[in-house]
Amino acid sequence: MTKPPLTLYLAAPRGFCAGVDRAIKIVEMAIEKWGAPVYVRHEIVHNKFVVDGLRERGAIFVEELSECPDDRPVIFSAHGVPKAVPAKAEARNMVYVDATCPLVSKVHIEAQRHADAGLQMIMIGHAGHPETVGTMGQLPPGEVLLVETPADVDTVDVRDPTKLAYVTQTTLSVDDTAEIVAALNRRFPQIIGPHKEDICYATTNRQEAVKAMAPKCDAMLVVGAPNSSNSRRLVEVGSRAGCEYAQLVQRATDIDWRSLEGIASIGITAGASAPEQLINEVIDAFKDRYEVTTELVETAVENVEFKVPRVLRVPA
Structure with missing residues (x-):
C-alpha cells in the first residue's frame, strides 16, 4: 500500500x-x-x-x-x-x-538585590511550580507577591506602590508575560524590572521557532511532559500562531492518530527537558505511516554551555 x-x-x-x-x-x-x-x-x-x-x-x-x-x-x-x-x-x-539552572539563580540574585534595596518583589509565575516556590523562598514570607495573569495585577496588595520590583519565572510564554508586565507598569509606574528579561534564552528561542512553524502546519506536536511549564507553553504558542491542532505528547505511543487523519503537514518540536531520543521516536512513527519529507524551521542557533559545580570536577 x-x-x-x-x-x-x-x-x-x-x-x-x-x-x-x-x-x-x-x-x-x-x-x-x-x-x-x-x-x-x-x-x-x-x-x-x-x-x-x-x-x-x-x-x-x-x-x-x-x-x-x-x-x-x-x-x-x-x-x-x-x-x-x-x-x-x-x-x-x-x-x-x-x-x-544558572539562569534561575540569576533571578534569585536579582530578587535578593532588590530586597536589600528595600523593594518588595512581585513575581510573575505559576503558583505551585517548583521554580516559583524556589524563587519566592529566597526572601521572607510576604516579601514576594505572586501574579499569574493581568487580572491579578489589579488586586495585588502591595506595601508601598513606589517601592516595587518584579521578576519572572524563566519558562513562561513571552507574549503572556509581556501583557502582565504592561499591566504592572500601568498600575505601578515606578516598578523596577530586570536589566535583562528573566525568561530564559531557550524558552524564547523554542517559542520563536514554533511561531515560525505553526502557520505552515495542519497539526503540531510538542514532545514533553505534562508537568513541564515550557512544554505546555509551546502548545499554547502554536495554537495562537495559527496551528489549529497543537498537542503535547510524552512520546510516540501517546500520538492520537485518528485526530491526525487527512493531514498533509505536521510540525514537531520539544520542550527544554525532552531528550532527542523521544523526538526521533515520534519522527520514526510518522515515517512508518507516511512518505515523509522533512523541512527544518530554524530561527536561532544555540551554543550555550554551563559548567557543573566544582565539587564534581575534583576527585573524591
Missing part, C-alpha cells in the same frame, strides 16, 4: 537546553563520584523518561529533604529551591549539590 505524503516541519532549536543538560550531568557525575544511591530533591527536570533513566542508575527522587538520610549526597533540582532547603542540609552536615 502506498503511504500518503507528509511534510514534517522540525523546529530548531528544540529539546534539551544548557540548564537541563547540566542538571542531568550533575546527577550522573554524582553517582560516578559517590556511588549509588544519590538522592535528588524533586524531579531533576520535568521528564519521566529522563527521571526513570537516572533512577535505574541509582538516583532516588524525593520531594522533601526530610526523606533523605544524613550520610548520602543530595542534589537540588534544576528548578531551584527556597533558601531554607540548603540551610537545613548544612545544619545536618549533608553533602549537597545545587543543580539550579
